[in-house]
Amino acid sequence: MHKPPKVTRRAVLAGTLGAAAVTLRGRRAAAQRASDAPSPYGRLPNELGTRASQEQPKRLPSPTSSRTPLQDLYGTITPADLHFERHHGGVAAIDPRAFRLLLHGMVERPTTFTLDDLKRFPAVSRICFLECSGNLVRTGGEKTTAQALCGLTSQSEWTGVRLATLLREVGASPQASWFLAEGQDAAQMTRSIPLREVLDEALIVYAQNGEAIRPEQGYPARLLLPGFEGNASVKWLRRIELADQPFMTREETSRYTDPLAEGTARQFSFVMDARSIITSPSYPQTVQPGWIEIRGLAWSGRGRIARVEVSTDRGTTWKAAELQAPVLPKAHTRFRLLWRWDGRPTEILSRAIDETGYVQPEWPALLSARGRRTRYHLNPITGWTIGSDGQVLFGIERVKA
Amino acid sequence: MKHPSGPTEAGHHVLAFVAVLAVVAIGVRAWAQTPERFGFGEPASREAIAPLDIDVRPDGTGLPAGQGSAREGEVVYAKHCAACHGAKGEGGPADPLVNAEPKGIPPFGPAYEQWRAGRTDVPFTIGNFWPYATTVFDYVRRAMPPAAPGSLTPNETYAVVAWLLAQNGIIGDDAVMNAETLPKVVMPARKMFVPDDRKGGRTVR
Numbered sequence: 001m002h003k004p005p006k007v008t009r010r011a012v013l014a015g016t017l018g019a020a021a022v023t024l025r026g027r028r029a030a031a032q033r034a035s036d037a038p039s040p041y042g043r044l045p046n047e048l049g050t051r052a053s054q055e056q057p058k059r060l061p062s063p064t065s066s067r068t069p070l071q072d073l074y075g076t077i078t079p080a081d082l083h084f085e086r087h088h089g090g091v092a093a094i095d096p097r098a099f100r101l102l103l104h105g106m107v108e109r110p111t112t113f114t115l116d117d118l119k120r121f122p123a124v125s126r127i128c129f130l131e132c133s134g135n136l137v138r139t140g141g142e143k144t145t146a147q148a149l150c151g152l153t154s155q156s157e158w159t160g161v162r163l164a165t166l167l168r169e170v171g172a173s174p175q176a177s178w179f180l181a182e183g184q185d186a187a188q189m190t191r192s193i194p195l196r197e198v199l200d201e202a203l204i205v206y207a208q209n210g211e212a213i214r215p216e217q218g219y220p221a222r223l224l225l226p227g228f229e230g231n232a233s234v235k236w237l238r239r240i241e242l243a244d245q246p247f248m249t250r251e252e253t254s255r256y257t258d259p260l261a262e263g264t265a266r267q268f269s270f271v272m273d274a275r276s277i278i279t280s281p282s283y284p285q286t287v288q289p290g291w292i293e294i295r296g297l298a299w300s301g302r303g304r305i306a307r308v309e310v311s312t313d314r315g316t317t318w319k320a321a322e323l324q325a326p327v328l329p330k331a332h333t334r335f336r337l338l339w340r341w342d343g344r345p346t347e348i349l350s351r352a353i354d355e356t357g358y359v360q361p362e363w364p365a366l367l368s369a370r371g372r373r374t375r376y377h378l379n380p381i382t383g384w385t386i387g388s389d390g391q392v393l394f395g396i397e398r399v400k401a
Numbered sequence: 402m403k404h405p406s407g408p409t410e411a412g413h414h415v416l417a418f419v420a421v422l423a424v425v426a427i428g429v430r431a432w433a434q435t436p437e438r439f440g441f442g443e444p445a446s447r448e449a450i451a452p453l454d455i456d457v458r459p460d461g462t463g464l465p466a467g468q469g470s471a472r473e474g475e476v477v478y479a480k481h482c483a484a485c486h487g488a489k490g491e492g493g494p495a496d497p498l499v500n501a502e503p504k505g506i507p508p509f510g511p512a513y514e515q516w517r518a519g520r521t522d523v524p525f526t527i528g529n530f531w532p533y534a535t536t537v538f539d540y541v542r543r544a545m546p547p548a549a550p551g552s553l554t555p556n557e558t559y560a561v562v563a564w565l566l567a568q569n570g571i572i573g574d575d576a577v578m579n580a581e582t583l584p585k586v587v588m589p590a591r592k593m594f595v596p597d598d599r600k601g602g603r604t605v606r
Binding site for chain 1 (some may be wrong): 442444453475506512513531540543590601
């Protein structure tokens with residue numbers, strides 16, 4: 001463990017005299033004093049707040065998705081307007097007054113619910129992450145930000161009605177084992193969901209971070225399956241059909257399945273495995289030698305994060321980071337580790353361990369387990385190199401084929 | 402631990418018992434307050450469900466009346482699909498749909514790697530990665546063409562699905578696809594898929 005440097009009176013004196021001797025610094029000090037003046041009487045309260053003009057975090061869009069600026073955020077809740085997007089037919093425009101959710105199939109009483117109906121049922125809230133199963137960009141080179149690398153993960157407090165409550169209302173058959181969730185977007189997005197696996201936690205949500213969910217998050221209502229790959233939480237939800245087998249839609253056969261080394265393909269691979277990312281320092285930051293608090297996010301679709309380990313020496317040794325309480329299941333968890341950088345080039349890495357004992361793998365381990373053409377659920381250990389000039393760059397060697 | 406001036410051990414037991422009773426009582430009360438049914442929502446009639454119930458299952462459930470062949474589908478494809486998926490289904494702004502080689506093996510795995518030796522990778526297509534022909538019908542009907550999903554008639558949909566299957570070498574140009582024949586088409590990728598075997602713990606899968 002490093003000791004903090006001792007501050008002597010001589011050092012303070014030398015520092016003060018040195019500053020006074022430099023005209024430029026003197027001028028800056030004068031300017032600072034001017035800015036110490038109280039602000040003129042400010043604007044009056046208004047209807048809608050905005051961000052400080054100097055703080056304008058933005059999503060990073062592509063034709064099919066937009067990414068959350070992970071490196072610009074401090075906590076675990078993603079502001080709703082920065083939540084990542086991934087659509088299959090653009091952002092649907094649904095009139096909340098015309099909204100109907102149909103529950104049918106293996107039920108005693110096929111029923112349609114209006115949005116008001118959904119809101120009359122007992123409500124529950126849940127904080128959890130949503131992550132796209134295709135959340136790794138390995139090809140951006142060393143000038144890759146955390147956002148570009150894995151910004152298809154975000155976290156919200158979601159509020160809605162338990163699916164179990166609705167199933168009881170319509171008299172779900174005990175023989176029903178799967179259900180189809182269908183959206184009202186242009187793709188009429190559909191996934192088959194195994195009923196027993198999700199029954200305790202599945203929600204139909206209409207609120208996100210305390211207000212109505214955003215159009216791009218499925219307004220006015222979506223399915224929410226904590227821990228599952230994002231596309232299964234079907235947005236703009238229109239229909240739920242109960243059955244005794246999966247429906248084999250395109251999104252669970254030719255898409256969102258995982259080719260394996262032996263020539264088979266894994267299907268219904270819903271759960272997001274544990275992962276972590278250092279969000280600071282990260283590209284394009286430049287750091288100075290001395291104390292640096294390494295900060296990041298870790299999460300697991302299988303439960304709570306048990307531990308996050310950080311290496312500041314290219315993976316030779318690992319130290320447990322502090323986890324910010326509360327550590328919630330299937331939720332983004334903040335980790336932090338205080339580190340004194342000696343100014344020598346290195347690489348900093350993080351790896352998440354969840355409560356099942358799963359350890360976030362190295363890229364070569366993932367490749368050898370799944371084969372060269374694996375496409376989804378890629379959660380390798382990633383890191384950032386720091387040059388002697390303090391320049392932080394994405395550690396491309398970690399994820400080279 | 403002993404507390405000389407505190408409650409006796411027996412007293413502790415009584416307190417614990419009362420606490421348990423209280424918790425049970427609260428639980429029972431909460432249970433009793435949740436009704437069997439709330440009575441919210443409207444019953445959905447068969448007629449109301451039918452136009453929404455568009456999914457097609459592997460056994461053919463949900464397929465509409467009508468039919469079409471690859472020859473008929475060629476025209477439909479050229480008009481509605483070729484601009485994005487390429488004249489022959491080779492891909493363009495949107496995904497490739499056709500790839501007949503290598504025959505009978507998936508585009509990954511040991512057999513594929515042996516076949517590939519030096520060649521560039523083949524894309525994932527209907528011919529090598531779609532396990533059910535019914536899924537092609539379901540997807541075309543629900544989502545294609547993107548500007549007007551659901552605009553193709555059942556006959557046009559059967560025809561364009563037949564054309565896609567024929568281009569991938571799965572059925573002949575004259576084979577007629579309808580609610581009877583489509584579920585019987587055996588896709589090359591039919592046996593490829595396995596359930597998810599990841600379950601947490603130490604093993605990387």
